Amino acid sequence: MAALFYILAAISVISALTVVGARNPVNSVIALVVCFLSIAGHYVLLNAQFLAMVHVIVYTGAIMVLFLFVIMLLNLNKPGGPRKSLAMRLAAAVAGGLLFLTLAAAVRQGVAITPAAGFDPGVGLVRHVGQVLFTEFLLPFEVSSVLFLSAIVGVVMLAKKDKDEAPDPHITGPERARRTA
Amino acid sequence: MEPISTPHDYLPVLVQAAIAVGFVGFALSAAAFLGPRLHGRKKEESFECGIEQQGDARRPFSVKYLLIAILFVLFDVEVIFLYPWAVNFKALGAVGFVEMVVFVGFVLAGLYYVLRKGVMRIE
Amino acid sequence: MTLATALFLLVLFVVTLTVAAYSTYAERKVAAFLQDRIGPDRAGPFGILQPLADGTKMFMKEDFIPAAANRRLFTLGPAIAMITALMTGVVIPWGGELTLFGETFRLQGTDPEIGILFVFAIVSIGVYGIMLGGWASNNKYALLGSVRAASQMVSYELGMGLSIVALVMLNGTLSLGGIVEHQAAHGWNIIYQPLGFIIFLVCAFAETNRSPFDMPECETELVGGYHTEFSSMKLGFFLFAEYTNMFISSAVISTLYFGGYHVPGLDRLGLDPNLTTLIGTAAMFAKTFFFIFFFMWVRWSTPRFRFDQLMNLGWKGLIPLGIANVLITGTVYHLAELWKG
Numbered sequence: 001m002a003a004l005f006y007i008l009a010a011i012s013v014i015s016a017l018t019v020v021g022a023r024n025p026v027n028s029v030i031a032l033v034v035c036f037l038s039i040a041g042h043y044v045l046l047n048a049q050f051l052a053m054v055h056v057i058v059y060t061g062a063i064m065v066l067f068l069f070v071i072m073l074l075n076l077n078k079p080g081g082p083r084k085s086l087a088m089r090l091a092a093a094v095a096g097g098l099l100f101l102t103l104a105a106a107v108r109q110g111v112a113i114t115p116a117a118g119f120d121p122g123v124g125l126v127r128h129v130g131q132v133l134f135t136e137f138l139l140p141f142e143v144s145s146v147l148f149l150s151a152i153v154g155v156v157m158l159a160k161k162d163k164d165e166a167p168d169p170h171i172t173g174p175e176r177a178r179r180t181a
Numbered sequence: 182m183e184p185i186s187t188p189h190d191y192l193p194v195l196v197q198a199a200i201a202v203g204f205v206g207f208a209l210s211a212a213a214f215l216g217p218r219l220h221g222r223k224k225e226e227s228f229e230c231g232i233e234q235q236g237d238a239r240r241p242f243s244v245k246y247l248l249i250a251i252l253f254v255l256f257d258v259e260v261i262f263l264y265p266w267a268v269n270f271k272a273l274g275a276v277g278f279v280e281m282v283v284f285v286g287f288v289l290a291g292l293y294y295v296l297r298k299g300v301m302r303i304e
Numbered sequence: 305m306t307l308a309t310a311l312f313l314l315v316l317f318v319v320t321l322t323v324a325a326y327s328t329y330a331e332r333k334v335a336a337f338l339q340d341r342i343g344p345d346r347a348g349p350f351g352i353l354q355p356l357a358d359g360t361k362m363f364m365k366e367d368f369i370p371a372a373a374n375r376r377l378f379t380l381g382p383a384i385a386m387i388t389a390l391m392t393g394v395v396i397p398w399g400g401e402l403t404l405f406g407e408t409f410r411l412q413g414t415d416p417e418i419g420i421l422f423v424f425a426i427v428s429i430g431v432y433g434i435m436l437g438g439w440a441s442n443n444k445y446a447l448l449g450s451v452r453a454a455s456q457m458v459s460y461e462l463g464m465g466l467s468i469v470a471l472v473m474l475n476g477t478l479s480l481g482g483i484v485e486h487q488a489a490h491g492w493n494i495i496y497q498p499l500g501f502i503i504f505l506v507c508a509f510a511e512t513n514r515s516p517f518d519m520p521e522c523e524t525e526l527v528g529g530y531h532t533e534f535s536s537m538k539l540g541f542f543l544f545a546e547y548t549n550m551f552i553s554s555a556v557i558s559t560l561y562f563g564g565y566h567v568p569g570l571d572r573l574g575l576d577p578n579l580t581t582l583i584g585t586a587a588m589f590a591k592t593f594f595f596i597f598f599f600m601w602v603r604w605s606t607p608r609f610r611f612d613q614l615m616n617l618g619w620k621g622l623i624p625l626g627i628a629n630v631l632i633t634g635t636v637y638h639l640a641e642l643w644k645g
Contacts, residue, residue, distance in 0.1 A: 026377065026439070033432070044191050053421035054261050061428025061461075062257045065454060066250040068435055072451070073247050121187060125417055126478055130265030134277055141262070142280070145287035152255055152291035156298050159248045186417035186479075193309055193394055193414040194422075200317050201390035205383045205541070212537030213367045222371075242448075246455050249615075253458040256623070260465040263630070264421065270473035270634070275641075278634045285627055292627075296620055 005045055011038040025071045029064060036060045048124030248300055259288050308409045316393050316413065324547040325355035327596055331547075334600040362540035370533050372442040381437025382534065382541035388430040389548035395419040396555050397481045399565045399585035402578055411565075411585060412481060419480035420468060423556060424461070427511060430549075431457050434513075437542065438530035449529025452611060456510055456517065459618040464507035466626025467500045470633040471560060484564035492563040499629045501561045503622050508553040510618070512546060515603040517614060554595035555588070562591050 015038065018031035036059045043052035122128055133141055266273070266281050273280075329344065329352065336343025344351035369378055399411030416422060431454050438450020471493055472478060475486040487493055494501050510517040531542045558564060565584035575583075609617070 026374075026436075030377075030380075030436075033429075044188050047186075047188055049186060049416055049418050050265065050421070053418045053425050056425035057421065057428050058254070058258055058261060061425065061431070062250075062254040062458070065428075065431055065435070065458060066247075066254055068432075068439075069247050069250045069451075069454070072439060072447070073242060073244065125186065126265050126268050127417075130269040131272070133265055134269065134273055134280060138280060142283060144262075145259070145284045148255055148259055149287045149291045152252065153294060155248065155251050155255070156295055156300055159244055159251075160298050160300055186415075190414045190416040193313060194391070196310055196313050197317075197391055197394040197413060198387070200313060201387040204317070204390070205386050208363075208537050208541075209379065209383065212363050212365070212540075215363050216366045216536055218366055242451060246451050249455045249459060253462065256462050257458075257465070260462060260469070263466075263469045264472060264478065267469045267472035267630075268476060268478060270637075271476055275638050278638055281634070282631065285631065289624075289627060292619075292623065 005042070008038045008041045008045070011035075012042070026068070029067050029071065032067070033060050033064050036064070043124070046124060047121045050126035050129050051124060245300070252295060252300070255291070256288070259284075306409070308407065309413065312409070312411070313394065313413055316398070317390065320390060320393055320548060320551065323551050323596075324544055325359065327547040327550060328358065328543075329354050330596070331600050331603075334597065335604050338601075338604045359540070362537050365536040367536040367538070368533075370441065370443070373533065374440040374442070377436045377440035378533075379538065381433050381435075381440055382538040382545075383433075384436065385430060385433030385545040386541040386548075388426050388433060389545040389552065391426045392423050392552045393555070395422050395480055396552070396559060397484050397564055398555075398588055400581040402581050404578075410481070411581065415479055415481035417482075418478045420472075420478050420483070420556075420560070423480075424465060427457075428461060430545075433542075433545070434530050437534065441530075441533040443533050446530050446532045449532070453513060453530055456513075456614060456618075459615060460507040460510035460517075460622070463503055463618060463622035463626050464511060466623060467503035467507065467629065468560070469626070470500050470629045471497050473630070473633055474637070480559055480564075484559060484566055487563045488566040492561065492566075494561040497561065497629075497633070499625065499632075501557075503626050503629065504560065505557065506617075506622060508557060509599070509602070510614070512549045512553055512599075514546070514550065514599055516606045516608050518608060550596055550599050551592065554592045554599065557595050558588060558591035564588055564591075 012035055015031045015035040019028045019035060022028040022031060036055065040052040040055045040060075043049070043055060262284070263281070266277065269277065332354070333343045333351075335341075344354040347353040347357045369375055394413035395416065397410070397412040397415065401408050401410050434453045434457075435450050438446040438448075438453070441447070471483070474496055475483050475493070477483060477486065483493075509515075531539055534542060565581075565588040567584055567587045570580055570583060573580075
C-alpha cells in the first residue's frame with residue numbers, strides 16, 4: 001500500500017508540473033487529466049471510493065472536457081501563446097508567493113499532520129456519505145442547489161443572445177455571406 | 182453486516198488496466214512495424230473530399246457546443262448528488278424524499294430556464 | 305486478489321476480444337439478412353474466418369499519419385478509446401460462485417461498492433479518445449465529428465446517470481453484484497423500472513455512437529467523422545472499441561434490468577452449485593447477445609437522427625423523463641409504504 005501511495009504521489013506531482021510547464025495547452029489538459037486520475041487513486045487508497053468516482057466523473061469526465069472545448073473554441077493550438085507582459089508576470093509571482101507563504105505559515109502554525117486516530121475505513125463509503133449529507137449537512141446541500149440554479153442562469157445569460165439578434169459572430173467568411181444572403 | 186469494500190477491491194482494476202494498455206501498445210507497435218510506409222506531400226494532406234485543403238482545420242466553432250459542455254458540468258454534479266441519497270432512499274424515509282424533491286425542484290427550474298431560453302436550439 | 309482472479313481477467317479479456325470481433329461478423333450477417341443479401345461468405349465456411357482476415361488486414365495496412373496532424377495525440381486518441389472500452393468488464397458480474405479444487409471464487413473481476421459509478425467514470429473518460437483523435441487529425445470533418453461526438457456523449461451521460469438513480473433507490477446499492485442479488489430476491493428491475501430501462505437503453509445507443517445516434521461518423525455529412533484520417537490499427541481500434549462498448553453495454557443492461565446471471569427458479573431445482581453457476585453465466589451471455597442483436601437490428605431498421613433532433617431528445621426528452629422517473633418511483637414507493645401502514 002505504501003509503495004502504491006508513493007507511485008501515485010510521484011505521478012501527481014510530475015503531471016501537475018507538466019500542466020504548468022507544457023507549451024501546448026492540449027498537453028497541459030492531458031497532464032491535468034492524469035493528475036486528477038492519480039488523485040482519484042489517492043481517494044481509493046483512503047477508501048473514499050464514492051469520492052474517487054465522483055472525482056473521475058466530475059473532474060476528468062466533465063470539467064476537463066469543458067477545458068478541451070474551450071481550447072478548441074478559442075483556437076489556442078499554437079504552442080507558446082502570447083508572451084505575458086512584465087506587470088502580469090510580477091503580479092503572478094506576488095500572488096503565488098503569497099499563497100505559498102499562507103500555506104507555509106498554516107502548516108507551521110500547527111495544522112497537525114498526523115494520522116487520524118482510529119481511522120474508520122467505512123467513513124468514505126457511499127452509504128455513510130449519504131447518511132451524513134442528508135441529515136447533518138442538509139442545509140448546505142439544499143443551499144448548493146440554489147447555487148447551481150444561479151450558475152445555470154449566469155451561464156445562459158452570458159452566453160446566449162436573444163433570438164432576434166444579428167448572425168452568429170463565430171460564423172465568418174463565406175459561410176456568413178451565405179447565411180446573410 | 183456484510184464485509185465492507187476496501188482498496189484491495191481495486192487491484193483487479195489495475196491488472197485489467199495493465200492488460201488493456203499492454204494489448205493496445207502491442208497492437209499499435211506491431212501494426213506500425215508490419216505495415217508499409219510511403220511518404221508523399223500530396224498524400225499526407227488532410228482529406229477534404231479531393232478538393233485542395235483550405236486553411237487550417239482548427240478554427241473557432243459555434244459557442245453553443247461550449248454552452249452544452251458548461252451545462253453538462255453543472256447538471257452532472259447535480260446528478261452525482263442523487264446517488265448517495267438514492268442508496269439511502271429507504272432509510273431516509275418520507276422526510277428524505279421531500280428533501281430531495283426540493284433539490285430536484287431547483288434542478289428542474291434550471292432545466293426549464295435553459296430550455297426556455299432556447300440554448301439547445303441548434304440550426 | 306488472487307492468481308485465480310488474474311487468470312479470470314485474462315480469460316475475460318480474450319472473451320471480450322472474441323465477442324467484439326465476432327460482433328463485426330454478426331453485424332454484417334444481420335445486415336445481410338435484413339436486406340435479403342448473403343453477407344460475408346468467402347473466408348472459411350459461411351465466412352466465419354472473416355474477423356481474422358479483417359484483423360490481419362488492420363495489422364498489415366499502412367499506419368498513415370497526415371502531415372498536419374499532431375502525431376502523439378493522433379496515436380493517443382484511438383489508444384484511449386480502446387483501453388477504456390476494455391476496462392469496464394472488470395466490475396460486471398458474469399456469474400455466481402464457482403468451486404474448483406476446493407477454492408471458491410466469483411465470476412467477477414471485482415465488486416467495489418460503487419460498481420456502476422465505475423462504469424460511468426470509465427465511459428466519461430472514453431470521450432477523450434474521440435475528442436483527441438478528431439482534434440489531432442487537423443481535418444475539418446474530423447474536428448466537427450469529434451465535437452459532435454463529445455456533445456452527444458456528455459448530454460446522454462446525464463440521461464443515463466438519471467435513469468439509474470431510480471433503480472438505485474429501490475435496490476439500495478451501487479454495487480453491480482449487489483444489484484443482481486437484489487433482483488434474484490425481489491424480481492428483475494425491468495418490472496419496477498420500465499421507464500428507466502427505456503431511458504437507459506436509448507442513452508446506451510447514444511453513448512456507443514450507434515445508429516440512429518451515429519452522428520459523429522455520419523458519412524453523408526462528415527465523410528467518416530472523427531476517424532476520417534485514421535487507418536491501419538488506429539482505425540481498427542476506433543471501430544473495435546465501438547463493438548466492445550456494444551458488448552459491455554449489453555452486459556450492463558442485462559445486469560441492471562434483466563437479473564444478470566440470475567435465472568428464475570433455477571436454484572429450486574437442487575442442481576450442483578457449479579452447474580447452477582455455469583447455467584447462470586450462459587444465461588448472462590444469452591441476455592447480452594440478445595441486446596447485441598437488438599443494437600444491430602435497430603441500426604439496420606432506422607434512419608439517422610439530425611443533430612438538433614438528437615440534442616432535443618436528450619435535453620428536452622430524456623433528462624426530464626429521468627427526473628420524472630425518480631419522482632414517480634419515490635412517490636409510488638412512499639404511497640405503498642403508507643398503504644401497508
